[in-house]
Every structure is written in C-alpha cells, then in structure tokens.
Amino acid sequence: MEHVAVDLGYGYVKAMSSSGKQIVFPSLVGKGYHRNLTSVMGEEPSNLRNIHVHFKGEDYFVGDLAKESRSVSRIFDQERFTHVYTQVLLNVAVQLVTDDEHVQVSTGLPLDFYQSQAKEFRQAILGMQPIMQWDTGPFKGQEKRLNIDQAMVFPQGASAIFSTLLNHEGKYTYPHLMEQGNFLALMDIGFRTTDFVVVEMQKNGSFVPHAKLSGTVDEGVINLHRDIRQVFKAQSGGADLNEFHISRILKNEFLTYKGKRIDFAEAIYKSKESIATNIADRLKSVWAEESDLFDAIFLAGGGGNLFESFVQPHFDHRLKRITESQFANTIGYLRLGRSITNQKRDKKMG
Numbered sequence: 001m002e003h004v005a006v007d008l009g010y011g012y013v014k015a016m017s018s019s020g021k022q023i024v025f026p027s028l029v030g031k032g033y034h035r036n037l038t039s040v041m042g043e044e045p046s047n048l049r050n051i052h053v054h055f056k057g058e059d060y061f062v063g064d065l066a067k068e069s070r071s072v073s074r075i076f077d078q079e080r081f082t083h084v085y086t087q088v089l090l091n092v093a094v095q096l097v098t099d100d101e102h103v104q105v106s107t108g109l110p111l112d113f114y115q116s117q118a119k120e121f122r123q124a125i126l127g128m129q130p131i132m133q134w135d136t137g138p139f140k141g142q143e144k145r146l147n148i149d150q151a152m153v154f155p156q157g158a159s160a161i162f163s164t165l166l167n168h169e170g171k172y173t174y175p176h177l178m179e180q181g182n183f184l185a186l187m188d189i190g191f192r193t194t195d196f197v198v199v200e201m202q203k204n205g206s207f208v209p210h211a212k213l214s215g216t217v218d219e220g221v222i223n224l225h226r227d228i229r230q231v232f233k234a235q236s237g238g239a240d241l242n243e244f245h246i247s248r249i250l251k252n253e254f255l256t257y258k259g260k261r262i263d264f265a266e267a268i269y270k271s272k273e274s275i276a277t278n279i280a281d282r283l284k285s286v287w288a289e290e291s292d293l294f295d296a297i298f299l300a301g302g303g304g305n306l307f308e309s310f311v312q313p314h315f316d317h318r319l320k321r322i323t324e325s326q327f328a329n330t331i332g333y334l335r336l337g338r339s340i341t342n343q344k345r346d347k348k349m350g
Contacts, residue, residue: 001149002100003341005334006093006107007156007327008086010074011191011221011302013063014330015093018338023048023096024326025062027191028243029085030069032059032135048096051137055088056130062092062137067244074191081109081121090125091132095144104150106337108329111155111195112216118153126151152337157197158209159332160300161186164322165205166335174296178205182295185213187283187311187319188328189303191221194279198287198294213290217282219275221303224250227271228264235262276310284314296320300328 003018009027016022025048032052051062061069075085094103105125109117129146161184167173177184182201187194198213225246232241232249236257241249249255253265284291291297297319299308304325312319322328 001102001104002098003104003106003334003338004094004098005330005332005337006090006105007330007333008081008089008093008107009190009302010193012326013089013093014327015097016327016330016334017097018334019098021097022327022330023093025051025093026064026066026243027074027089028063028066028072029075029088030061030066030072032061032069034059035068046136046138046140048138051092052135053088053092053137054133054135055091056084058084059135060085060088062088065136067242072243081117081124087129091129091146094146094148095132096138101145102147102149104152104337104341105148106152106154106333108154108156108159108333110193110216111157111197111214114153114155118155122151122153150341152333152340154333154336155197155209156329157186157188157195157214158199159336160188160195160322160328161197161199161207161298161332162336163328163331164298164300165207168335172205177201177296183210183290183293184296184298185287185291185294186298186300187279187304188301189220189279189299189307189311190301191303193218193220194301194303196283196286198290213287215286217279219278219282220301221306223275223278224268224271224306227267227274231264231267232257232262272307272310276307276314279307280311280314291315298322300325302326 005016007014012024013027014024049064051065053060066072075083126148131143131145134140134142165173172178180201180203185198187196194217198210199207201207228246228249229241249264254261254263297315299319299321304321308321
C-alpha cells in the first residue's frame with residue numbers, strides 16, 4: 001500500500017508519494033461547465049493545467065483551469081476540511097501521485113487549529129471516497145476511486161522542522177544542531193498564514209515543540225495580492241483583477257490596461273516590506289529576547305522565497321532558507337507517516 005502526503009495549503013496543494021512522484025497546483029476549485037473547444041482549438045492538453053472532474057454529481061474545474069470558472073474560490077474557512085472543495089482537491093492530489101486504489105494518507109493543519117480539529121479532519125478523510133470522473137486532465141476519460149485505509153494528521157511547521165533536520169536517508173542534515181538542549185525555530189510563510197514553531201532538541205535527535213513560542217500569524221502572500229489589487233483598482237478606476245493577472249504582475253512588475261502600462265514595482269516592494277515587518281513584529285512579540293538565543297532559525301513555505309530578503313534584516317540575517325521550502329511540510333508528513341507506519345508494523349511482527 002502506497003503512502004501519500006498531501007499539504008492542502010491555502011495557496012497551493014502539494015502532494016508526494018512514497019514512490020517519488022510529486023505535484024503542485026493552485027488550491028482553486030470552481031464550478032465546471034462543458035467547453036466545446038476541441039473542434040475550434042484542436043485537442044485539449046491532458047495536463048495539470050486542464051483538470052475538469054465530475055465528483056458527487058457536480059462538475060468542477062481544479063487548479064489553473066478553475067481560473068476559467070464563473071465562480072472560482074479558495075477555501076478559507078477554519079473548518080474547511082468538511083467542504084466538498086477540500087474533498088475534490090484531496091482526491092485529485094492523491095490520484096495524481098499514485099495508481100493505487102488503497103492508500104495511506106498523511107496531511108496536516110495549521111498549529112492554531114491542530115489541537116481542536118485534527119481528530120475530526122482525520123475522520124473526514126478516512127475510508128472509501130466517492131467516484132471521480134476525469135473529463136479532461138492527466139486521466140481524461142477515466143473513472144477513479146480511492147480508499148484511504150489509514151490517515152494521519154500532523155501539525156504544520158513541526159512537520160517542516162522534521163523534514164529540515166533529517167534527509168531522505170534518515171541522516172542528520174545539520175549534525176551540529178542536534179545536541180540536547182538546542183533551540184531551533186522555523187517560520188513557514190504560506191499563502192494566507194505564517195506558521196512559526198520552536199522546538200527543543202532531546203536525546204537521540206528527537207525534539208519537543210514549545211507551545212508558548214509557537215503559533216500562527218494571519219499574514220502571508222494573500223496580503224501582497226490584496227495590495228496589488230488595491231493599486232490596480234486605484235489606477236483603473238475600480239476594475240478588479242483575477243488570479244492569472246496577479247501572477248503576471250508578480251513576475252513582470254507591470255500590466256497593460258487599456259493601452260496604458262501600470263507599473264507595480266514600488267507597490268510590490270513596499271507591500272513585501274510591510275508584510276515582512278508585520279510577521280517579524282508578531283514573532284518578536286511572542287519570542288521576545290528568546291530569539292537571540294536560538295541556535296538556528298529556518299525559513300520555509302512558498303512565501304519564503306518571496307519575502308526572504310525583507311525578513312532577514314529583522315533577524316540579523318540569521319535565517320536559513322530550506323532548499324525545497326514549498327514542499328517542507330509535505331516531505332515532513334511523508335517521512336513522519338512512513339516512520340509511524342513502520343514502527344506499528346515492526347511492533348506487530350515483534
């Protein structure tokens with residue numbers, strides 16, 4: 001039975017299987033409709049950018065294709081795991097990285113919701129899933145159905161620390177940091193929130209999280225998107241922007257509107273500076289002088305790349321950015337899940 005880790009982020013869904021497959025796509029779902037493009041535009045691409053599925057009696061566009069939906073949304077509710085859109089994203093993600101019908105799934109929740117919602121989330125994803133029909137995408141014309149035999153839910157941030165300290169062979173990535181009593185911190189800048197966690201190293205490389213020094217800040221990439229939208233509204237006389245054009249602006253720092261070029265470079269710089277300051281101020285209010293004594297501070301998350309140069313000065317340029325920062329939690333879920341499964345199996349055999 002294959003093990004699959006899924007990080008259902010507010011911005012992107014990341015998934016990885018024990019066989020090595022991994023994918024990432026925007027956490028967007030929209031109501032689907034029939035598109036008669038093949039006769040006009042030729043054969044539709046069967047890839048991640050063109051996912052149209054039928055699930056529980058409804059049609060859905062998923063990921064990039066959802067931007068073409070008449071009603072696209074991200075799930076921002078705290079209890080979003082009960083929403084049908086979350087079920088759609090989870091099933092699509094798992095199916096994309098494994099051919100197995102029976103799977104073990106590891107996933108996670110933000111630290112602030114973990115204690116109250118982890119048990120319910122696990123129950124919500126366990127068991128036989130509804131049939132999913134793929135109208136377009138990698139499995140075009142196929143019906144697929146998953147049975148999630150086992151499910152584990154881990155805290156975000158702490159899982160990223162686990163993947164940071166241990167490589168895929170189970171060896172220490174930073175041997176000099178593994179001494180008992182060392183304090184290690186991690187900030188995970190995501191789409192909607194920033195998780196931060198502090199752990200104290202124990203004997204044999206294990207660690208204990210410090211709850212009072214860990215938590216979630218409501219700041220992330222979404223705040224940058226909001227600021228870009230506000231600038232565009234002011235410059236265009238009230239027009240709005242969809243996700244696709246925000247991605248273009250972040251890449252090019254300008255957009256042409258009615259033949260006029262709108263420059264966003266200064267607005268993007270000021271927004272990143274402001275968001276980084278807000279994140280740093282919140283963390284420092286929780287950590288106080290403790291952060292001066294941390295043996296290392298790691299930076300993860302998709303927002304880690306965007307905001308690194310702006311956050312670094314607030315922490316004396318001590319931040320170590322994780323190489324696969326966007327997949328840090330996913331890797332942690334996979335390694336933790338497999339480790340627990342192997343321990344249970346060894347106990348039974350013993």
